[in-house]
Amino acid sequence: MRTDISNWMPLTVTEINNIFSVIPIRWCIAGGWALDLHLRKQTREHSDIDVIITREEQLIAYQHLIRDWILYRAEDGKLSLWEGEYLNSTNDVWVSKNDESPWAFQLMIMDTEENSWTYKRDKSIRRPMDEIFLRTDEGIPYLRPEIQLLHKAGSSQVREKDYIDFQTMLPSLLSQEKAWLKSSLMRQFPESHAWVEFL
Template sequence: MRTETPWGPWDPLSLAEAVRLLAALRTPWWIAGGYAVELAVGRAYRDHGDIDVLLLRHDQLPVQQVLPGWEWWAADPPGTLRPWRPGEILPAHVHDIWCRPGPDQPWRVQFMLDDVDGGDWVFRRDPRIRLPLDQLGTATGDGVPHLLPQVQLLYKSRCRRPKDEQDFEAALPVLDDDQRSWLTETITLAEGADHPWAARLRAG
């Protein structure tokens, strides 16, 4: 689904295109965003204005080799895009990278960087929230790596845009007891006990 932004249009890669282009990447990566929830649910249920891929911050440089000739732009808070130079290590406050085939082309894929402490993934908004790396994601039967739905929903819990609410509703039936418990606990810790999603999760 093509969308407009102040920095030019988005015309995201399809899920299949993104998986094909990233097949050569030898460091861990996971489909994130709404597509991660759809992969967990097992069906498509909405349009997507972008496609997100999660990388570990210490693995950021290898991804530059995956799409040779493409433009890489770092989202430098608060709301600035700037070129990401080959070989540059992005600072800790930069979490998002936009990528497109050329200057006259639409943006096609967004990479997100998350931090690791030892063998644990660290939630960027609250470092008290952690997971062993082997519990961060899973893969579909045909091998597509993606974030587990409770992790993606934790990220979505702050903004609660219409698409985030749609993802939450779609994911609820597929969350098992452990996933519900973890998501309830982490939303409560990061966003407060009165968060509507935490209340829905506690209600069963």
């Protein structure tokens, strides 16, 4: 079992696109990189890179990736080898070239229902699958900013970099994006959330 959780040498967005563009699944860049792709510029350093795939297509992704990579389930603070079994509840998979090389990218497994994305922290929050991805001019798919910001805001502990990302994105969010993020936060946090006042 690996414990070197800080041993990262993330791939570039272009390298990720080269890997995933030939795999017949729905996927997109997530995390801080998704926000930077939306802004068309890098706003801060990124210690890792996240790729979203759907739960129902996870084994297709596994069969392609296992040819060149080693995949580890990340669950309950521990990393264990993913050997191709269907992951019913695991949401994160860490990927490296071998069992000693730095982590290259992270897979985030997304749940869907009736062709809609469902938010893992509140299943009543959802969007049609064809609405959740945007693309760069080069055709690289990334997660919509308001959905990415919901993931950041909805965590049990909002990190400083998440708040910085929110403040960076705020001026460029469209009114409908702000409205969706606000209503989603109010649904998850009926007692209010610190970001709502800015929306």
